[in-house]
Amino acid sequence: MSTLAFDLVLGAALVATAVGALFSGELFRGVVLFVVFGLLMALAWVRLQAPDLALAEAAIGAGLTGALLLDAIGHLKRRRAVSASGDRAPGDRGPVDRISGDSASDHRASGSSTPREVAE
């Protein structure tokens, strides 16, 4: 019976952190919730009797991907600071403190120019 309660709480926490990671206003908060989701997912793998997957999920999903996403946020903020101080790109949404705004258009606006930057 206590196992069922634990599983229900774990499932609810998984859904809650996933929703929080997707719908959070700030990018940093979304990444932190994503790391928490990775750790809870590792617990879920243990409950599903797949300890190998739990080890891999904890190391890669929660650890490495979290570090990569935080790096990406730093990179985005850096580029937005550079572009805000220099030219105004046509799709630029304005001053740097708009970082905490709508994350979806941030991703689209910067995603379209990343390949061109890298190719330079």
Next chain:
Amino acid sequence: MRARGRQLVAGAVSASLGVALWQAIGARPTPSVSLPTLVRDAMPMSGVSHDVTAVLLNFRSYDTLLEIAVLMTVAVVALALRDASNQRAPARRQQLVLDALVWRLTPLLVLVAAYLLWIGSSAPGGAFQAGAVLGGAAVLLRLSGFPIASVDHRFASRVAVVFGLTVFLGVAIGTLLAGRSLLEFPVQWSGALILFIEAALTVSIGVVLYSLFDNAPQARLGEPTSAPSKPDAEPSR
């Protein structure tokens, strides 16, 4: 379509997919072949005593070989993304607590990785888990500012990246040359061969995962990234 409308559509599609999955899982037919029984019966021939390792490295070792090839491709792609921001960080100043933690933690992480590699033959563990821990240790060193080497175009880096795939391919070709089918290990050597392959895989997986972090475009304070070009035709909302 406005953002709220898009979210409603996505939510409706996800909910209907969830309901369909729930019903499909409930109505699944009993399989004609019981795979766990097959694996359990073949375990004495596998050379290890943990069934996941036996499946990954012996019964379905070809899939693992292809996975390692994919990881190596990932490292090549990460190398292609390398730019000026990935150069070595300037000399760091000493930070007492961080340094004390990192130099105590890193040998422990290497020891845990070696343990996971060794114990993979009889308990949950294996090459991927050990490689992930090694990669995490390297990322920790990098984040703390220690002068750990980069994964770039030097010869040593390239050898480290392809080492696992080369060893695995070498064993595969060896089995073919010995007249067996691809990756059919001789039973009395299969345990040793699995450990040998896994050791090479651990090194490569750790290096590949670290190279993903190392070669990703990074933003260091005070170093501007390359100037952004004007993106043409931003999609208008």
